[in-house]
Amino acid sequence: MELTTFLLFTVMGLYFLAFVLFVMEFVSTERKHFRWANRFVEVGFLAHTLLIFAQTFSVSRTVPSTFHFPVTTLGEASGFFAWSLAFVYLILLRRRKSETFGLVLAPVLVLFLIPAFFPYRANPNLQKHFHDGYFLLHILSAFFGYASFALSFIASALYLTLDRALKRKVPFTSYHKFPSLEGLERFIFRTILWGLLLLGFAIVSGALWTKSAFNTFILREPKSIASLLTWGAYLVIIYFHELRQAKGKRIVLVSLGAFVLVLFTFLGTSMFQTGLHVGAW
Amino acid sequence: MDLVCIGLSHKNCPVEIREKIAFSESALSQALVKMREIDGLRECFVLSTCNRVELYGRGFLGIEESLVRFLADFHELEGCAYRSYLYQYRGREVAEHLFRVASGLESLVVGENEIYGQIRRAFRLANELGSLDSILYQLIERALRAGKRVRSETKISEGAVSVSSIAVELAEKIFGKLTGERVLILGTGKMSELTMKHLVKAGAGEITVASRTYERALELSQKHGAKPIGFDGWLSALRTSDIVISSTSAPHSIVKFEDVKAMMIARRHKPLFFIDIAVPRDVEPRVGEIDDVYLYDIDDLKTVSEENLHLRKKEISKCEAIVEHELELFDQWYEFLEAGPVIQKLTAYFDDIVKTEMTKATSKFKGKERELETLIQKIKAGLLHIPIEELKESAKTGSIERYLETLHSLFRLEEHGPTETKNEKKTSERDDPSASFTKAHS
Numbered sequence A: 001m002e003l004t005t006f007l008l009f010t011v012m013g014l015y016f017l018a019f020v021l022f023v024m025e026f027v028s029t030e031r032k033h034f035r036w037a038n039r040f041v042e043v044g045f046l047a048h049t050l051l052i053f054a055q056t057f058s059v060s061r062t063v064p065s066t067f068h069f070p071v072t073t074l075g076e077a078s079g080f081f082a083w084s085l086a087f088v089y090l091i092l093l094r095r096r097k098s099e100t101f102g103l104v105l106a107p108v109l110v111l112f113l114i115p116a117f118f119p120y121r122a123n124p125n126l127q128k129h130f131h132d133g134y135f136l137l138h139i140l141s142a143f144f145g146y147a148s149f150a151l152s153f154i155a156s157a158l159y160l161t162l163d164r165a166l167k168r169k170v171p172f173t174s175y176h177k178f179p180s181l182e183g184l185e186r187f188i189f190r191t192i193l194w195g196l197l198l199l200g201f202a203i204v205s206g207a208l209w210t211k212s213a214f215n216t217f218i219l220r221e222p223k224s225i226a227s228l229l230t231w232g233a234y235l236v237i238i239y240f241h242e243l244r245q246a247k248g249k250r251i252v253l254v255s256l257g258a259f260v261l262v263l264f265t266f267l268g269t270s271m272f273q274t275g276l277h278v279g280a281w
Numbered sequence B: 001m002d003l004v005c006i007g008l009s010h011k012n013c014p015v016e017i018r019e020k021i022a023f024s025e026s027a028l029s030q031a032l033v034k035m036r037e038i039d040g041l042r043e044c045f046v047l048s049t050c051n052r053v054e055l056y057g058r059g060f061l062g063i064e065e066s067l068v069r070f071l072a073d074f075h076e077l078e079g080c081a082y083r084s085y086l087y088q089y090r091g092r093e094v095a096e097h098l099f100r101v102a103s104g105l106e107s108l109v110v111g112e113n114e115i116y117g118q119i120r121r122a123f124r125l126a127n128e129l130g131s132l133d134s135i136l137y138q139l140i141e142r143a144l145r146a147g148k149r150v151r152s153e154t155k156i157s158e159g160a161v162s163v164s165s166i167a168v169e170l171a172e173k174i175f176g177k178l179t180g181e182r183v184l185i186l187g188t189g190k191m192s193e194l195t196m197k198h199l200v201k202a203g204a205g206e207i208t209v210a211s212r213t214y215e216r217a218l219e220l221s222q223k224h225g226a227k228p229i230g231f232d233g234w235l236s237a238l239r240t241s242d243i244v245i246s247s248t249s250a251p252h253s254i255v256k257f258e259d260v261k262a263m264m265i266a267r268r269h270k271p272l273f274f275i276d277i278a279v280p281r282d283v284e285p286r287v288g289e290i291d292d293v294y295l296y297d298i299d300d301l302k303t304v305s306e307e308n309l310h311l312r313k314k315e316i317s318k319c320e321a322i323v324e325h326e327l328e329l330f331d332q333w334y335e336f337l338e339a340g341p342v343i344q345k346l347t348a349y350f351d352d353i354v355k356t357e358m359t360k361a362t363s364k365f366k367g368k369e370r371e372l373e374t375l376i377q378k379i380k381a382g383l384l385h386i387p388i389e390e391l392k393e394s395a396k397t398g399s400i401e402r403y404l405e406t407l408h409s410l411f412r413l414e415e416h417g418p419t420e421t422k423n424e425k426k427t428s429e430r431d432d433p434s435a436s437f438t439k440a441h442s
Helices: A003-027 A034-062 A074-092 A099-117 A133-168 A181-214 A222-243 A249-266 A268-272 B015-021 B025-035 B063-075 B092-102 B114-128 B134-153 B163-175 B190-202 B214-224 B231-239 B257-266 B285-289 B298-314 B316-337 B339-365 B369-397 B400-411 B422-428 B435-441
Strands: B003-009 B042-048 B052-058 B087-090 B183-186 B207-211 B227-230 B243-246 B272-276 B293-297
Touching: A003 A034, A003 A099, A034 A074, A034 A099, A074 A099, A074 A133, A099 A133, A133 A181, A133 A222, A133 A249, A133 B163, A181 A222, A181 A249, A181 B163, A222 A249, B003 B015, B003 B063, B003 B092, B003 B134, B015 B052, B015 B063, B025 B042, B025 B063, B025 B114, B042 B114, B042 B134, B052 B063, B052 B092, B052 B134, B087 B092, B092 B114, B092 B134, B092 B316, B114 B134, B134 B316, B163 B190, B163 B243, B163 B272, B163 B293, B163 B298, B183 B190, B183 B231, B190 B214, B190 B243, B207 B214, B207 B231, B214 B227, B227 B231, B231 B257, B257 B272, B257 B285, B285 B293, B293 B298, B298 B316, B316 B339, B339 B369, B339 B400, B369 B400
Parallel strands: B183 B207, B183 B243, B207 B227, B243 B272, B272 B293
Antiparallel strands: B003 B052, B003 B087, B042 B052
């Protein structure tokens, strides 16, 4: 078995175990599995980091003098996205962990790892740009930005579930492990803010890279335009929440809707099959 | 066991009788002091809450009557029909009852936590006044342990059951840990006052009280450091409030859908939590349909309470298993008490032999008396270790009597050591009957 395959199974196993523990924690009255569940996500994240290194260096070794970054196929990009999600959850939002959140996040991590088991066609255009620092920064910040938006989406879904439970007066025990509405709202807009910063950084670094590579600040491609639209939409949301004090379910619903733009930017634009971003998920 | 308990509780005794028999905090110390004067009563403990009054003690058969008389004399209950409500427990029943009480299994609201604190306070007081010695001390301590285990190992205390604590729980689900949320009180009913107190204790901030009678709003505000307003000002106060507790006696709803809808736009949909405990309801039910408004009326709160109570009741069998286990441990401890005098006599038996032999050999060990003494004590401890462990084991299986008889006849223990009675022994050794042995050998 190859090292990368072994690591892939390990990472998936660890995230899956974390998911099982989060489920046990959610149904139990005491907080006895939460710590261990988070540990499994943490160890899974470390193994995942090793996997990314292994993927990077295994290709770089087979084709000397090339640097490979594991985002050239759908499988790699999907796995890298899962890693970014875990990174944002564990590092940037470390103080805001909760059992309900882990319960939703852990299976998402597992799901995003599944495509990594299948072979996909790589985009040959990308390989030659991996030596460009701006290009790498662009990719990294874009992935982290998308991960932040994905986390805000999960929190929004939890918010709406809890809101519905409170409105319908369902038994308290079915949602007693949920964070409060206010806590979830804080989480949603904190992750959106991070997402805005990171996606903004991705747009700027992308512009600098295209300037150096193609002598233009913007590629007229669906992905570039969609990214700007996404960034603008989230900026409007943040403006209304932070400066106009818009609170509650409606603004959360809007943020949930904005995630459709993220999905379109991340996955949908690749379907147009034009430009450099083809296959760059 | 010579344990005894008499008392009455919410289960069969009406509150009119309970309030006559209850001991106020200041009277409790006095009662304990007087109780100790009862002839034949060794150790005493009083548990007095709004739902039960119980006197615990140790004494021979018939002491129950003295306790009943004490109760009547202390409260001057001549002519009061309290006797028919009294229950009595003796021996192991007392332990079982107290363990169940401490676990909240006998409470009006099953699994409530207050009783645990009440027993602990009563225990501390009785101990400070010297009313407790070996058996009752152990009994209460173990009852508290059972209560603690029941609450930490089962879900018996989970989910709020009182209207006010449910309100706090729900408020925390909406606003998170309460940190200065503004509360508006409409009407000055007892229930809204209680709910407000709970919210403030949980961390709610500024309180505004609106009442049709301004004097009542003022009175309640002065009591709780709130801000009184006239009733016509409640709608503008609503704009800045997060939690509204409503309990007016208005015959129709006063909080209208249109008003709140408009208000929510002005509030930019900042969540608003209504607790409507008035009958008839103060808040139009449609108000609950507005986004970010959470409306709970008295029936909703009662439903939550019933659901939680139902869940608690499902835990009772688990709690009873814990109580039974703790009772078994108490039984074992109690059984082992019987071994106390025998162990003391056995130690005395060995001491006699050692003393005789030491006197004979003093000249041979001149200058090394201390080393010799240490050596002898070590040998003695080694010899007694296994018999004592065996006695402890036999206490668990209930076969200790047979062992004690054997020891008596093997070593003719009647001829050795002090001839304390079992009861005297019990009062002198609080925790462990082998303590005297351990002390002698430490």
